[in-house]
Amino acid sequence: MRFLATTSFRCDFGIAFDIDGVILRGPVPIGGSPQALRRLYGNSGELKVPYLFLTNGGGIPETKRAKELSELLGVNIMPSQVVQGHSPFRNLLKKFENEFIIATGKGDPALVMSEYGFKKVLSVEEYASYFENIDPVFQYKRWKTTPISDMKTPSMPRCDVSSDRIKAAFVVSDPVDWGRDIQVLCDVLRSGNLPGDANRSQPPLYFAADDLEYQAAFPTKRLGLGAFRTALESIFNRINPKSLEYVSYGKPNPFVFKNAEAILRQLQSSSCLDHSENNGMSESHPFRTLYMIGDNPSVDIKGAQQTGHPWFSILTRTGVFRGNDNDAEFPADLVVDTVEEAVDFILKRECIS
Numbered sequence: 001m002r003f004l005a006t007t008s009f010r011c012d013f014g015i016a017f018d019i020d021g022v023i024l025r026g027p028v029p030i031g032g033s034p035q036a037l038r039r040l041y042g043n044s045g046e047l048k049v050p051y052l053f054l055t056n057g058g059g060i061p062e063t064k065r066a067k068e069l070s071e072l073l074g075v076n077i078m079p080s081q082v083v084q085g086h087s088p089f090r091n092l093l094k095k096f097e098n099e100f101i102i103a104t105g106k107g108d109p110a111l112v113m114s115e116y117g118f119k120k121v122l123s124v125e126e127y128a129s130y131f132e133n134i135d136p137v138f139q140y141k142r143w144k145t146t147p148i149s150d151m152k153t154p155s156m157p158r159c160d161v162s163s164d165r166i167k168a169a170f171v172v173s174d175p176v177d178w179g180r181d182i183q184v185l186c187d188v189l190r191s192g193n194l195p196g197d198a199n200r201s202q203p204p205l206y207f208a209a210d211d212l213e214y215q216a217a218f219p220t221k222r223l224g225l226g227a228f229r230t231a232l233e234s235i236f237n238r239i240n241p242k243s244l245e246y247v248s249y250g251k252p253n254p255f256v257f258k259n260a261e262a263i264l265r266q267l268q269s270s271s272c273l274d275h276s277e278n279n280g281m282s283e284s285h286p287f288r289t290l291y292m293i294g295d296n297p298s299v300d301i302k303g304a305q306q307t308g309h310p311w312f313s314i315l316t317r318t319g320v321f322r323g324n325d326n327d328a329e330f331p332a333d334l335v336v337d338t339v340e341e342a343v344d345f346i347l348k349r350e351c352i353s
């Protein structure tokens with residue numbers, strides 16, 4: 001008979017951490033996040049509790065984000081543990097793999113899409129650069145722009161912007177140049193083709209998230225992707241006879257939480273210590289509880305509650321929410337000051353502290 005120290009431990013729970021306003025503010029760890037995460041690993045650095053990051057942010061490939069987070073937080077984070085707003089765009093590969101698409105947002109939106117396997121993608125920045133004066137105030141923009149020749153568009157079959165029809169537009173992360181992007185997206189979405197062409201049906205438009213506001217490095221909330229969507233939609237609907245059609249991903253969409261549960265189950269069976277009863281063979285079993293730790297009641301808490309069992313919502317006071325009590329509209333199952341306090345609560349409740 002063999003006794004394992006881990007026999008009593010069943011990882012029938014998992015954790016999803018929001019990033020902005022919970023783990024980081026800008027690039028700075030907050031709320032004791034490095035210490036809190038370290039408690040989810042065993043002595044030799046193995047993952048003890050299945051957890052992932054569930055953020056509406058993005059703009060860089062999951063592989064790169066996992067590396068950045070590992071360095072900032074001092075633990076080894078795998079790319080599969082990073083679920084960003086745009087991660088579900090992967091599921092649209094079948095539809096658009098070989099079609100001409102455009103992508104916008106901070107960071108490297110075309111690289112993100114090409115890492116998912118999309119073969120003909122241009123950033124809106126690069127697409128716009130083929131049309132002289134498409135942005136009428138371009139010459140007044142004093143920030144540094146990237147010469148087309150230096151753009152990091154990954155090698156791919158070249159797109160011919162003068163003849164290829166755009167089959168879809170993706171807003172991957174917060175756009176940097178709202179004015180140019182609204183202009184170019186209105187052009188493309190109205191014509192389904194070259195700017196100024198006759199009206200045709202609108203190509204599909206996808207947003208990675210729909211947060212109106214979020215907590216970044218500035219002390220008060222900043223306008224998010226949902227604010228950009230509102231601006232684009234409002235302008236488009238004024239200049240086009242048909243209303244804008246679009247699909248938004250990201251929290252609070254229950255789809256995101258169901259997808260997170262599926263990923264946590266894979267982590268549970270591949271990484272956790274619960275192998276004692278199967279001679280080392282791993283087996284996943286249903287989660288009793290999944291904890292969502294977030295700072296935004298209308299995004300993190302609303303999403304967990306709408307999804308229902310097995311989600312349990314924990315609201316921190318380090319980001320969007322700063323109240324003394326609980327949020328009035330979307331009250332969380334638990335309110336704590338910091339993510340460290342949240343992890344402490346979870347580990348005590350699950351009897352593994």
Ligand SMILES: [Mg+2]
Binds near residue numbers: 018295296319
């Ligand atoms: Mg947040």
